[in-house]
Amino acid sequence: xxxxxxxxxxxxxxxxxxxxxxxxxxxxxxxxxxxxxxxxxxxxxxxxxxxxxxxxxxxxxxxxxxxxxxxxxxxxxxxxxxxxxxxxxxxxxxxxxxxxxxxxxxxxxxxxxxxxxxxxxxxxxxxxxxxxxxxxxxxxxxxxxxxxxxxxxxxxxxxxxxxxxxxxxxxxxxxxxxxxxxxxxxxxxxxxxxxxxxxxxxxxxxxxxxxxxxxxxxxxxxxxxxxxxxxxxxxxxxxxxxxxxxxxxxxxxxxxxxxxxxxxxxxxxxxxxxxxxxxxxxxxxxxxxxxxxxxxxxxxxxxxxx
Amino acid sequence: xxxxxxxxxxxxxxxxxxxxxxxxxxxxxxxxxxxxxxxxxxxxxxxxxxxxxxxxxxxxxxxxxxxxxxxxxxxxxxxxxxxxxxxxxxxxxxxxxxxxxxxxxxxxxxxxxxxxxxxxxxxxxxxxxxxxxxxxxxxxxxxxxxxxxxxxxxxxxxxxxxxxxxxxxxxxxxxxxxxxxxxxxxxxxxxxxxxxxxxxxxxxxxxxxxxxxxxxxxxxxxxxxxxxxxxxxxxxxxxxxxxxxxxxxxxxxxxxxxxxxxxxxxxxxxxxxxxxxxxxxxxxxxxxxxxxxxxxxxxxxxxxxxxxxxxxxxxxxxxxxxxxxxxxxxxxxxxxxxxx
Numbered sequence: 001x002x003x004x005x006x007x008x009x010x011x012x013x014x015x016x017x018x019x020x021x022x023x024x025x026x027x028x029x030x031x032x033x034x035x036x037x038x039x040x041x042x043x044x045x046x047x048x049x050x051x052x053x054x055x056x057x058x059x060x061x062x063x064x065x066x067x068x069x070x071x072x073x074x075x076x077x078x079x080x081x082x083x084x085x086x087x088x089x090x091x092x093x094x095x096x097x098x099x100x101x102x103x104x105x106x107x108x109x110x111x112x113x114x115x116x117x118x119x120x121x122x123x124x125x126x127x128x129x130x131x132x133x134x135x136x137x138x139x140x141x142x143x144x145x146x147x148x149x150x151x152x153x154x155x156x157x158x159x160x161x162x163x164x165x166x167x168x169x170x171x172x173x174x175x176x177x178x179x180x181x182x183x184x185x186x187x188x189x190x191x192x193x194x195x196x197x198x199x200x201x202x203x204x205x206x207x208x209x210x211x212x213x214x215x216x217x218x219x220x221x222x223x224x225x226x227x228x229x230x231x232x233x234x235x236x237x238x239x240x241x242x243x244x245x246x247x248x249x250x251x252x253x254x255x256x257x258x259x260x261x262x263x264x265x266x267x268x269x270x271x272x273x274x275x276x277x278x279x280x281x282x283x284x285x286x287x288x289x290x291x292x293x294x295x296x297x298x299x300x301x302x303x304x305x306x
Numbered sequence: 307x308x309x310x311x312x313x314x315x316x317x318x319x320x321x322x323x324x325x326x327x328x329x330x331x332x333x334x335x336x337x338x339x340x341x342x343x344x345x346x347x348x349x350x351x352x353x354x355x356x357x358x359x360x361x362x363x364x365x366x367x368x369x370x371x372x373x374x375x376x377x378x379x380x381x382x383x384x385x386x387x388x389x390x391x392x393x394x395x396x397x398x399x400x401x402x403x404x405x406x407x408x409x410x411x412x413x414x415x416x417x418x419x420x421x422x423x424x425x426x427x428x429x430x431x432x433x434x435x436x437x438x439x440x441x442x443x444x445x446x447x448x449x450x451x452x453x454x455x456x457x458x459x460x461x462x463x464x465x466x467x468x469x470x471x472x473x474x475x476x477x478x479x480x481x482x483x484x485x486x487x488x489x490x491x492x493x494x495x496x497x498x499x500x501x502x503x504x505x506x507x508x509x510x511x512x513x514x515x516x517x518x519x520x521x522x523x524x525x526x527x528x529x530x531x532x533x534x535x536x537x538x539x540x541x542x543x544x545x546x547x548x549x550x551x552x553x554x555x556x557x558x559x560x561x562x563x564x565x566x567x568x569x570x571x572x573x574x575x576x577x578x579x580x581x582x583x584x585x586x587x588x589x590x591x592x593x594x595x596x597x598x599x600x601x602x603x604x605x606x607x608x609x610x611x612x613x614x615x616x617x618x619x620x621x622x623x624x625x626x627x628x629x630x631x632x633x634x635x636x637x638x639x640x641x642x643x644x645x646x
Contacts (some may be wrong), residue, residue, distance in 0.1 A: 074636065085643070095490070150521075257508065258646065270362060
């Protein structure tokens with residue numbers, strides 16, 4: 001990835017001549033300072049010794065990873081066995097992010113399809129409407145959602161008003177509320193890339209398939225979806241990855257009763273009992289998992305094309 | 307870093323009006339501007355205030371190099387002890403502060419600074435819980451409201467998302483000492499908390515007041531000043547002083563090590579011990595001063611507020627204790643177990 005701009009520049013490089021290298025410097029500086037350096041720092045910290053009440057001692061230690069994977073009981077004197085606590089927290093976050101991604105795809109794909117098949121003029125209006133809520137800060141939107149769905153909020157008043165429920169539907173502090181929050185937060189990240197892909201889709205392909213007696217579903221599965229797949233994949237990644245680390249929605253809408261990956265990491269840095277190496281190690285493990293998933297996907301993608 | 311220091315030196319030295327300067331590192335919105343103006347008018351000292359929003363943030367910033375730039379800070383009780391252990395505090399003698407004798411006797415020999423060598427009381431309050439009286443009318447002066455709640459409150463309780471306060475109240479409920487290393491006691495504490503958790507609706511500190519006002523929670527662990535504000539905003543809540551005990555906390559003005567304006571800092575500490583000035587902070591923050599003789603200067607609603615006036619039969623509160631590293635590890639594990 002990092003080498004792409006230089007390599008892709010090929011023939012145009014000639015015009016820039018000796019300036020090419022200095023002109024690349026800002027790019028490398030940005031990648032170095034904002035990407036490589038923080039990640040490196042995080043990786044290094046995860047292998048250092050914890051300083052009580054925040055901070056690190058510059059002494060190599062595997063204690064953080066040991067804490068993640070191995071348990072010796074509450075008092076540390078039982079025979080070591082696999083620690084399930086943090087794996088369970090990861091599993092909960094993964095499951096939640098997967099669910100949110102599925103939900104966004106289910107609603108986002110038809111939405112994107114609908115917008116992309118309007119006239120160019122109304123497309124602009126629809127896209128504009130999709131982005132409006134995102135002019136408002138995420139925290140404020142999440143709190144507003146909480147106001148809407150709380151026991152004596154408008155949604156429950158409405159449901160009771162039309163006689164659909166006799167008492168308030170408990171929504172706040174449930175997983176359903178968390179899902180709703182994630183879905184609402186990240187839906188446009190699903191809609192926009194799919195829209196971009198569908199907009200470029202050549203509908204003559206569908207017509208050709210129909211002329212050859214393919215049914216509607218067959219056209220969707222065998223012609224349309226493979227063509228717009230990059231948009232769908234991009235959308236899924238853009239929803240899945242931030243959902244995995246989210247802690248605003250779980251904390252505010254879910255009641256913060258259980259750690260998510262995001263709140264677990266947060267706790268290691270902010271508390272007086274802070275454990276920086278462990279927070280860094282959890283981050284490194286999370287990043288490794290995400291990178292592995294991306295690598296597997298990239299390889300599968302490459303094979304599909306060959 | 308060093309070069310910056312030299313460049314800034316003339317800047318720091320120049321605006322020396324009258325009696326010089328004072329640099330205070332303080333919580334946000336915790337001191338009325340009129341009181342700062344009053345100090346400046348009385349002494350001719352120019353006061354600069356920087357703010358922080360948590361004890362931990364203040365500690366981290368001082369440890370990261372801000373020590374030597376501030377004269378006074380206002381840490382909470384346990385943080386005074388931590389800062390002393392980390393060598394961040396300077397000490398004074400009672401003779402340095404003419405108003406030293408105004409410190410209320412019960413706050414003179416506090417566990418986090420025995421004999422008050424580096425700190426003076428700023429404001430104090432308690433952490434227990436408040437109950438919505440429309441929902442539950444029974445006796446609320448017991449910690450069982452949180453840890454073994456009556457049916458009306460089950461599933462409608464908010465607890466602070468703060469390890470120190472939850473585990474301290476839990477220990478008080480079970481009658482075991484804080485920072486215990488006794489296995490049976492710690493096991494009992496963990497089992498009790500795990501059994502209580504299904505009755506709790508949420509963990510939240512910043513939201514502790516809002517959930518009571520909105521009705522999302524019918525009972526909630528909360529600071530007394532916060533409960534008073536919830537009541538002022540229309541929630542029919544009553545703050546409890548549980549019979550088993552409760553948590554007290556105290557913010558303290560401390561003299562920092564390497565203070566650039568040590569003499570002015572002492573004048574400021576002395577100024578804060580003047581009853582009229584301590585009362586001004588209380589009227590502003592709705593907690594309680596640690597100074598005797600403030601009553602004549604208090605606003606009526608503050609003086610008679612039920613949240614700051616425990617009933618005569620209420621037990622004494624306890625500070626959250628500072629555990630050593632090995633013990634703290636056990637409490638961290640219990641907290642993680644509770645929230646996993």
